[in-house]
Amino acid sequence: MEFFEVVHTQRAIRRLDPDPIPDDVLRQILEAAVCAPSGGNRQGWRFLVIRDATLRRRIGDLYRDAWYNDLLKVPYYRDASQAPADSDRAKVVSSSRHLADHIGEAPVLILACLETEGMSAGLTQGASIYPAVQNILLAARALGLGTTLTTIHRFRDREIKTLLGIPDNVETAALIPLGYPLGKFGRAPRKPLAEVAYLDRWGQATGW
């Protein structure tokens, strides 16, 4: 596929077919992941590909519990869950709830992790893992697979690390369910560029 077509039509797909994904496709997706940059080219990323049905079901149970009992206490999501049903915010919550109810049924979950080497993991450590996560989302879309990026598993981080044998000096940065899409690819709702791009000084219009 042409590069900009992939970028412009990649969007969160939270309704996934349970059909399995061939090894070769998973390999292509992870080979795209490791082309991303990382701080000092340290490549502290580790990608845990979870295909075992029992593990997926247990992660799904933890995720669902976190979604209903923790996420909905966050003011932004609590408010969004009460927004008019046809608003963009309410649609995101509804789709996110569907994912919470079914994430364990996705044929593959990729848990993108970062070895922190004992450093505290602040915002900028994200520069060493989320570019690779974005390459996963884009490569999956190029190969016809649906994904979304979620961090809600972090409400049950301790349990998930124990379940999967993840060491303490590793952060679980993103959970990515993968599957053939039941939803459609296409442009997601976004603010106009003029609202988010400035020229030279904060708040100054670009004029283009």
Add this chain to the structure above:
Amino acid sequence: MEFFEVVHTQRAIRRLDPDPIPDDVLRQILEAAVCAPSGGNRQGWRFLVIRDATLRRRIGDLYRDAWYNDLLKVPYYRDASQAPADSDRAKVVSSSRHLADHIGEAPVLILACLETEGMSAGLTQGASIYPAVQNILLAARALGLGTTLTTIHRFRDREIKTLLGIPDNVETAALIPLGYPLGKFGRAPRKPLAEVAYLDRWGQATGW
């Protein structure tokens, strides 16, 4: 360009031509940026496109000062700067030093920012800005422009925010110099997939 060719040949390009970049190219790059996901689709990203020569020079001075006086005190970089000259680590440091000496000469700097809405910005807030940053790096490569992702400006965060009028509730997540490349695109050195991808449990080989 074909999607996987872009992904596989995008790499840090730290030697840049000072020739200007057309508005239309910058617009295409930022339109790719905002296709990325963000938590709850909040789109708290703001992209400050810095083209003014005086501002670029002042940012360049701050960046160079941070590189020599702060970055080289970080053990990883101090060690890397003393590694054998033909090692991958030493090459990254040498290229990074060139960038530090010349970043203000890049025709455009993009400062990717994140409005945090008063939340503390930890690792997972990176999931709302670095996917967009990766789209910038990839779109630039698709359009023949060199870039790299750096966070070294954060050593002079206060001064840079004052210079550009950036509010306190905004994080400066990445600085991206853009220009036509003097270096070559191509595959950057990476660990083999077998070292960074596991199946079902931490440390377990995928077999593919």
